[in-house]
Amino acid sequence: MQRRADPWQAAGFLGMSLKVLLDTYGHHHPDYMREAAAAITSKDRNQNATVVDLNRAREKLKKSRRPPP
Secondary structure (H helix, E strand, O other): OOOOOOHHHHHHHHOOOHHHHHHHHHHHOOOOOHHHHHHHHOOOOOHHHHHHHHHHHHHHHHHHHOOOO
């Protein structure tokens, strides 16, 4: 698969299902978890915006749970 072989055809050639091929050997591929590693190690300028939005949502929830005066 690292040499651009079709995973479905490789699984058939090896006598296993595509699920078994990916579940057993998929983690050996160099692209495995590449996106997760990039997301964890990158500096995101909008990271604080998410925290602010969560805090706003939490405040709205608190206000909606207060009994009317």
